[in-house]
Amino acid sequence: MSLRIAGVGWVTPLGRNVGSVWERLIHNEQATVETISDPVSPKTYNAFRVSNETLKDLPPHPRLRRASAISRFAAAAGLDALADAESKSRKIDMERLALVFAVSNGGVVYTKRFYHGVVESGAQSASPLLFPETVFNAPASHLAAILGIAGASYTLVGDGAVGLLAIQMATDLLESNALDACLVVAAEEADWLLCDAYHKWRLLKKEPPVELFCDPPRGMILSEGAGAIVVAREGTVQIDQIDAGGNFWQRDQAGAIVRQILHNLADKNACIVASANGTFIDLAERSAIEKEMSEAIVYGVKGTLGESVGASALWQAIVGSQALLTQSLPQQSRLHASVGSKDLPGNMAIVLSCGLNQQAAGLRLRI
Numbered sequence: 001m002s003l004r005i006a007g008v009g010w011v012t013p014l015g016r017n018v019g020s021v022w023e024r025l026i027h028n029e030q031a032t033v034e035t036i037s038d039p040v041s042p043k044t045y046n047a048f049r050v051s052n053e054t055l056k057d058l059p060p061h062p063r064l065r066r067a068s069a070i071s072r073f074a075a076a077a078g079l080d081a082l083a084d085a086e087s088k089s090r091k092i093d094m095e096r097l098a099l100v101f102a103v104s105n106g107g108v109v110y111t112k113r114f115y116h117g118v119v120e121s122g123a124q125s126a127s128p129l130l131f132p133e134t135v136f137n138a139p140a141s142h143l144a145a146i147l148g149i150a151g152a153s154y155t156l157v158g159d160g161a162v163g164l165l166a167i168q169m170a171t172d173l174l175e176s177n178a179l180d181a182c183l184v185v186a187a188e189e190a191d192w193l194l195c196d197a198y199h200k201w202r203l204l205k206k207e208p209p210v211e212l213f214c215d216p217p218r219g220m221i222l223s224e225g226a227g228a229i230v231v232a233r234e235g236t237v238q239i240d241q242i243d244a245g246g247n248f249w250q251r252d253q254a255g256a257i258v259r260q261i262l263h264n265l266a267d268k269n270a271c272i273v274a275s276a277n278g279t280f281i282d283l284a285e286r287s288a289i290e291k292e293m294s295e296a297i298v299y300g301v302k303g304t305l306g307e308s309v310g311a312s313a314l315w316q317a318i319v320g321s322q323a324l325l326t327q328s329l330p331q332q333s334r335l336h337a338s339v340g341s342k343d344l345p346g347n348m349a350i351v352l353s354c355g356l357n358q359q360a361a362g363l364r365l366r367i
Contacts, residue, residue, distance in 0.1 A: 003171050004235030005365070006181060007085025008318050009077035009228035011055070012305055013048035016076060018084070022322045028332040031305055033208055033221065038192035045195035046207055048223035048306035063142045068107040073226035073311075074139035074187040075146055081183060081228035082147070089234050092181055098152040098173050101140035102166035102186035104159050104310030104355075108194055139187055151179070159355030160275055161245065162186065163227070163313030164363050168242045170231040180232065186314040187226035195222055203279050203356065210307075212276040212300045212333050213286050220278040223306030227314030229321075237321045238366045240348065241265060245361035254284035258354050261362040262292045270348035270364065271323060273316045274335070276300040277307040281354045286335065288352075296350075299323075303333030313353040317363060320349035324367040 010018045013031035033046040055072055058064060059079070064072060078099075086092055137155035144153045152173065156166050163186040170182035198204045198220070205219030231239065243261045248254045262272075272289060276282040277300070289298055301319050302308075308315060323329050324347065351363040 003174055003231055003233060003239045005229050005237040005239065005321050006089060006232035006235035007081045007083070007230040008321060009080030009084065010315070010318050011050060011073045011077045011226040012315070013050055013223055013225060014305065016054045016080070018318065018322065022326065025301070025304060025330045026328060028330060030208070031223070036190070036192045036195060041196070043196065045192060045199065045204065046221055047190040047195060048221060049190060050225050059146070061146050063145050067142055068138065068189065069224070070107050070187045070189040071139040071142045073189065073224065074101065074185050075143050077187065077226035077228035078143045078147065078183055078185045081230050085181070085230040085232065094148045095150055096178070096180040097149055098170070098179050098182045099140060099144055099149050099154070100166045100169050100182060100184045101137065101143070101155045102162040102184070102310055102314070103136055103139070103155065103157055103188065104162060105188055105194055106136045107138055108189060108191040143185060158310070159357035159359045160309055160312050161353040161355045161359040161361040162310055163317065164242065164351065164353050164361040165244065167229070167231065167239065167317065167363065168244055171239065171242065174231060182231045183228065184231060184314065185226060185228040186311040188224050188308050188310045190222045190224040198222060205278055210278045210303045212278060212303045213282045213335055215283060217279050217282055220302070220307045223308045225308055225311055227311050227318055229314065229317060236367060237324055240364040240366040243362040245359070247358045248360065249358060251280045254280065254354055254360065255287045257360050258284050258352060259288035259291055261360060262288045262350070262352060265350050265362050265364045266292050267348050267364070269346040270350045271297040271299065271329060271346060273320045273323070273349060273351045274298055274300045275302070275312060275316060275353045277302040279356065281356070284354055285352055289335065297329060298335035299329050300333045304330070313351065316351045316353060317365070320351050320365045323349050324365060
């Protein structure tokens with residue numbers, strides 16, 4: 001079955017509209033970091049945050065009044081993706097639409113507030129209104145209710161590669177003629193607690209810039225936002241092949257599994273959208289690319305937008321789609337410089353996704 005990307009939605013630290021965010025990337029604009037602090041410690045961290053202005057036109061739905069940031073990000077991206085799909089083809093029947101939500105860290109802000117309430121005031125004083133926002137499938141529940149999706153709704157939890165696995169699940173669901181389309185959404189929110197955890201794991205960089213493909217790696221900066229795509233049978237960009245990859249148990253094993261994924265997806269007419277983020281992932285991807293597609297144009301969007309973890313693979317898929325539609329790629333955060341005709345990505349884009357917690361997968365898009 002030939003499946004395609006029918007619509008996209010993008011909530012990022014550089015904005016929300018796909019076209020304008022893409023133009024800002026092409027012009028090498030950098031997202032602005034925000035300092036995050038917490039009363040429990042004097043330590044501060046930098047993260048790329050989504051501004052309040054970005055979500056100001058969300059519909060006044062009761063579900064969103066007390067929803068966490070991650071749920072609002074997911075709702076905005078999902079609504080935009082459906083609107084984009086309907087503007088290009090026909091109205092989507094919500095009775096024949098499935099939802100797949102991908103996440104890694106979840107609603108950390110609300111989880112922390114709920115926990116603090118229990119610790120400081122006792123279990124009986126913690127607000128039960130906070131608890132539903134601490135579960136991983138809260139954003140999917142909100143989005144399904146807002147859109148009126150009565151069919152299947154799934155939540156996948158993983159690391160940076162979980163978005164590609166969600167796309168794989170969407171293609172599996174659409175094998176049945178009972179569905180017309182599947183909305184795939186991935187989202188994350190940034191919080192001091194997350195920054196502190198990644199700092200303790202020696203993965204975080206204190207200040208920008210995020211320097212990709214350096215040896216030794218110099219660390220990442222967390223970001224937040226969401227990405228969404230509508231997978232359907234009609235659309236300009238084709239989902240050519242998905243490699244579900246696998247798991248690696250040690251960091252030094254990541255290169256081998258990424259190389260195998262790239263070997264399975266490799267094509268001389270493809271550019272590569274890497275998941276390099278300033279950590280060991282960069283060296284694994286660089287090694288695989290040099291062995292399998294050494295002449296390819298390679299771009300890493302996390303050098304500009306930061307590491308959005310669960311949302312990152314969908315961000316990369318959107319970048320790959322935009323590269324094919326516009327026949328352009330940003331110059332900043334490329335593995336090697338390219339000029340002339342090589343500056344165009346060709347008719348295919350490969351998305352490599354290697355996560356921080358031993359997951360790796362790949363996707364090839366075609367136009």
